Amino acid sequence: MRTSLFRTGLIGLTGIIPGILFAVIIFLALYSWPAIRFNGAGFLIRQMWSLGNLYANPVTIGATEVPIGAHYGILVFIVGTLATSALALLIAVPVSIGVAIFLAEGAPPRLRPLLSLIVDLLAVVPSVVYGLWGIAVLAPLVAHVIAPALGAVLGFIPFFAGGSPTGFGLLSSSLVLTLMVVPIITTTIYSALQQVLAPDKEAAYALGAMKLEMAVGVMLPAVRGSIIGAAILGLGRALGETMAVLMVSGGAINYLPTTITSPISTMASFIVSQLDSAEQDPTGMAVRSLAEIALVLFVITIVVNGIARMITRGLHVSLAGRG
């Protein structure tokens, strides 16, 4: 009797998480349905976004009432989201692997708890703090130091040329995201590295391996799956990050980035920046279109996660096959 009550309780609690997830998806889909019908598939590939003239009488297009000139296209924001997240991971993953190896093997054992605590603390800094730091420190640094240096070294590639008069844009957003995801990725890899069996490590040393050779040759291959898993965790955070990116992205609208320092907008930050005005749309189409962006972001996150899981599974299979 008591056991069954316990069981039922647990099942109920377990059901809450997927229940909420489905409720959110269903709500988003239902709420944005008029926008999905109005915008069509072109929503994903159009570059221009306009709420239309909210101070004129709405017009009826098809059977839908929308403000004059309303036109919703989110290619710019999809590109901004994927570009910032990809660039952030490109920098964050190697850095995190390095930090994790240092924590696990390089650092003096007495300092390890302190160092890993500091890394953990980075993960709990509120994103608006990163954003303020981005405005006050990072953006000027990118404008006056990093972008000119990149231009001088890699300027022959158009993507790196041109410099950045303001510092607000793709590079600053990615660097802020990098800082935000490094602790997550580092902590995950560090815990995996601690699980590597001592005999494996000792075997490498017995063969005459240096510390670095052991770490790269034995430890990293052993935690390959965890590294990918950690990167996915970081990617999830990067794709959805809102406030910090909004503050340093430059809020580009209606054009795609051409260089690494171009202003951009991400989907999450764009929703926040537009919501206030969208609420003034008497037809409600603006808010529904923002909900559609949220739905697309959700789908992108799920797809990216799915792909990553397939990669991880493939790795496990190949490792098992080899073993």
Place this chain on the structure above:
Amino acid sequence: MQKEAREMLLRRTVLLGAAGGAAASALALVSRTALAANITLLETGSTLLYPLFNLWVPKYTAKNPGVRITTTSSGSGTGIAQAISGVAQIGASDAYMSDPQMKRNPDILNIPLAISAQTVNYNVPGLNKTNLKFSGPVLAGIYSGKITRWDDPAIAKLNPGVSLPTRVITPVHRTDGSGDTFIFSQYLAFSTPAWAKSVGYGTTISWPPVHGGIGAIGNPGMVEASGHTPFSIAYIGVSFHAQVAEAGLGTALLENRAGNFVLPTPKTVGAAAAAIEAKTPPDERISLIFAPGADSYPIINYEYAIVSTKQANPHVAAVLRDFLSWAVGPEGGNAPEFLDAVRFLPLPAKIAALSKQQIAKIR
């Protein structure tokens, strides 16, 4: 900051004293306005009005114990939306509501509380102490990417004798929904037919693609971005005058409808307000942008309280009427002790009277 804290402490002590010792005088205060005790009002919306509400509320609630007013700064659009939904009793907005919005929400009032203005500021090293001249069409050219350099003939023509640098202009605009974007884009739309046709005006507009142009959040973000970025230009609410001065930005002389170039002073803002005063309809939804008159400053606006005529109960309505009447009165919230700090101007007598007529409709 410290002074504020000290004042708050003082106020608390005074209140405690009133509650503990001089109960009789406290009772007298309550009965003065005959307001029901323990009414809480929620004010939300415009970030430009927020500092003013924070000056108003402590003074008002000190005189009216039992009334609590919570102020939050969330953006004009949210202010309007929450006043309509009834979440907030007062929605603060730099922009008046549109005709289609009014048609859907006929019970909502747009009540001017004060007059605000906006400056166009720039960061051109060496020229920030000079007041450069700009016209609506030239600003529209800059913000639509047709004028890209500081020494463009169109800018040079307005500023003869000034040696302008051959540098790329970085136009800065607001990313968040903003009453400042509303009045700035209205200035461009009313002065430049091409802008009116292709972009129009609103609290968020679909900015033409200007490569290198950037967005910033809130007036503080505009000051920060422009201050850090040489050769940028930005539009900033006049209540941020002190921050603009600290960042060392230049302030533009703007061309008005009569073709004269003016700075926002009590005289020029007052002239523009006077020009529209007679035209203001009973519902007070009117733009003050690009007003006629030789001295009129072209970018000024009424700061609105968006309020529903239908309140939850008569007590809330009574408190709301009392507070708003106090706010628009020259002896109350429109006194210089409040408005000077944020560089707003008081409502002209006729407009204050119209506001009071609207306030009387709150039930």
